[in-house]
Amino acid sequence: xxxxxxxxxxxxxxxxxxxxxxxxxxxxxxxxxxxxxxxxxxxxxxxxxxxxxxxxxxxxxxxxxxxxxxxxxxxxxxxxxxxxxxxxxxxxxxxxxxxxxxxxxxxxxxxxxxxxxxxxxxxxxxxxxxxxxxxxxxxxxxxxxxxxxxxxxxxxxxxxxxxxxxxxxxxxxxxxxxxxxxxxxxxxxxxxxxxxxxxxxxxxxxxxxxxxxxxxxxxxxxxxxxxxxxxxxxxxxxx
Amino acid sequence: xxxxxxxxxxxxxxxxxxxxxxxxxxxxxxxxxxxxxxxxxxxxxxxxxxxxxxxxxxxxxxxxxxxxxxxxxxxxxxxxxxxxxxxxxxxxxxxxxxxxxxxxxxxxxxxxxxxxxxxxxxxxxxxxxxxxxxxxxxxxxxxxxxxxxxxxxxxxxxxxxxxxxxxxxxxxxxxxxxxxxxxxxxxxxxxxxxxxxxxxxxxxxxxxxxxxxxxxxxxxxxxxxxxxxxxxxxxxxxxxxxxxxxxxxxxxxxxxxxxxxxxxxxxxxxxxxxxxxxxxxxxxxxxxxxxxxxxxxxxxxxxxxxxxxxxxxxxxxxxxxxxxxxxxxxxxxxxxxxxxxxx
Numbered sequence: 239x240x241x242x243x244x245x246x247x248x249x250x251x252x253x254x255x256x257x258x259x260x261x262x263x264x265x266x267x268x269x270x271x272x273x274x275x276x277x278x279x280x281x282x283x284x285x286x287x288x289x290x291x292x293x294x295x296x297x298x299x300x301x302x303x304x305x306x307x308x309x310x311x312x313x314x315x316x317x318x319x320x321x322x323x324x325x326x327x328x329x330x331x332x333x334x335x336x337x338x339x340x341x342x343x344x345x346x347x348x349x350x351x352x353x354x355x356x357x358x359x360x361x362x363x364x365x366x367x368x369x370x371x372x373x374x375x376x377x378x379x380x381x382x383x384x385x386x387x388x389x390x391x392x393x394x395x396x397x398x399x400x401x402x403x404x405x406x407x408x409x410x411x412x413x414x415x416x417x418x419x420x421x422x423x424x425x426x427x428x429x430x431x432x433x434x435x436x437x438x439x440x441x442x443x444x445x446x447x448x449x450x451x452x453x454x455x456x457x458x459x460x461x462x463x464x465x466x467x468x469x470x471x472x473x474x475x476x477x
Numbered sequence: 478x479x480x481x482x483x484x485x486x487x488x489x490x491x492x493x494x495x496x497x498x499x500x501x502x503x504x505x506x507x508x509x510x511x512x513x514x515x516x517x518x519x520x521x522x523x524x525x526x527x528x529x530x531x532x533x534x535x536x537x538x539x540x541x542x543x544x545x546x547x548x549x550x551x552x553x554x555x556x557x558x559x560x561x562x563x564x565x566x567x568x569x570x571x572x573x574x575x576x577x578x579x580x581x582x583x584x585x586x587x588x589x590x591x592x593x594x595x596x597x598x599x600x601x602x603x604x605x606x607x608x609x610x611x612x613x614x615x616x617x618x619x620x621x622x623x624x625x626x627x628x629x630x631x632x633x634x635x636x637x638x639x640x641x642x643x644x645x646x647x648x649x650x651x652x653x654x655x656x657x658x659x660x661x662x663x664x665x666x667x668x669x670x671x672x673x674x675x676x677x678x679x680x681x682x683x684x685x686x687x688x689x690x691x692x693x694x695x696x697x698x699x700x701x702x703x704x705x706x707x708x709x710x711x712x713x714x715x716x717x718x719x720x721x722x723x724x725x726x727x728x729x730x731x732x733x734x735x736x737x738x739x740x741x742x743x744x745x746x747x748x749x750x751x752x753x754x755x756x757x758x759x760x761x762x763x764x765x766x767x768x769x770x771x772x773x774x775x776x777x778x779x780x781x782x783x784x785x786x787x788x789x790x791x792x793x794x795x796x797x798x799x800x801x802x803x804x805x806x807x808x809x810x811x812x813x814x815x816x817x818x819x820x
Contacts (some may be wrong), residue, residue: 253532284730299777302779327683335722350497360522362735365526366524366526367525367526368525368588368699368703370525371525371696371697371698371699372696372702374696376685376686376692377685377696378682378685378686379685379686379687389777389778390777391773391774391777399771399780400774400775400776400778400779400780401778401780402777402778402780402781426585452782453777453780453782454780454781454782456687457686
């Protein structure tokens, strides 16, 4: 009988020590949705129907990139970081990811990277998936990963040719951000929409022309820098 | 004291009763639960994670059954087995062609989702094997069911009394998933076990730089991107077979697109491209060097400024690139007895 009593007391002690905190902070779920547009229209692949600011018709045949380092701020103070390096293949349609059990927060600005942050931009640092491996940037060109592969065709006075805008190397990490206010609510799935406008890669601040600038950026530090700077405004945060 | 012992026994019994099932997959039309030995396929650490469907996890016995089937002409109606056109010593392909096309090798297929030169088959290895059995071979499943050996093996390992195309394709997929080339000189180099010669290193520099720009499609270390591209082989698609993916989608943008072949054991092959038009690696490189046709849907990656007239490699550079391609030969893969005919 003594033993049973002892076991009972020990069990109760263990259970009480392990139980979860009863007073929980408000938690919620955040879903981030991504869409890809050219101007106001949803991106349609393989169609030579878009026109860049330089007046060149172009199509998109591939759009693969990493989105990472999404941070929310309030009064310039970091309130929440999305700890995800998301690989996005726009051909597969919309993309969204959920983050569960996060604290509810209020924000007045958002920042993000298009690419892979320097600590992770090292060969083999990302999960060894086929997609990540296919985004590797050759070690003899600096190593790490492609941040962006934007490819397609364009029309050059009658003839059709290809272009390949590839970004990589830490110096060309795209750092974007916006002032936008909002808050996540407890008990509902909070959705934040992000919309990438493909035209903006070729637009602001540098008007990129396939004819005069070139159709192939990989390994060209000047062209990659221009595209990286244009990339700062390619994503709009939707409420 | 006795009561304490009873309490402990009861707790142990409860834990045992509640533990998760980790054993074998459920039987579909038999009450017998097969006793199988789990098998862990271990690709090298520098390879991508191997995708394996939940419902066809690898087991030693199922892999062995797949291997027996792979070498057995029972699957066809004309005396051929899978191994007739996928010869191990040739890197699981053959020197010749079938229907005027070189046979794509069965190597590292487990990572693929697009199959056949024109991408006409998609999905998992199980899907591909189902196609091979049902459509390519037109396997007479009654013949398989009539075999006492297979009735017994499928009963033991798949717990079925009636063998269907599904079990045959699943068994084949179990074996084909183990056809992994991992032991090339290049793999050893990547893992720091060996060094490359000067020419091989120079060839690697060409392969993985903008000079050769091979790496965008022949992704390191699997050596294919599993996608389809138009590389400018033809400007007119007079033969049906030259139309590639177009024959599947009937979309003009897919004209001339073919699957990126895996370069493992490329030095052993005797035919290159979808129609085997080239017979040496030197001819292939010369094509990229000076023979690419400027078609409208040429892959964008091949339109780099300054290379409008090809890669412009010197004779020495071409030789060095071939030297590097030869480091993809895997003598272990072509001689491993665990992959050979079990008979």
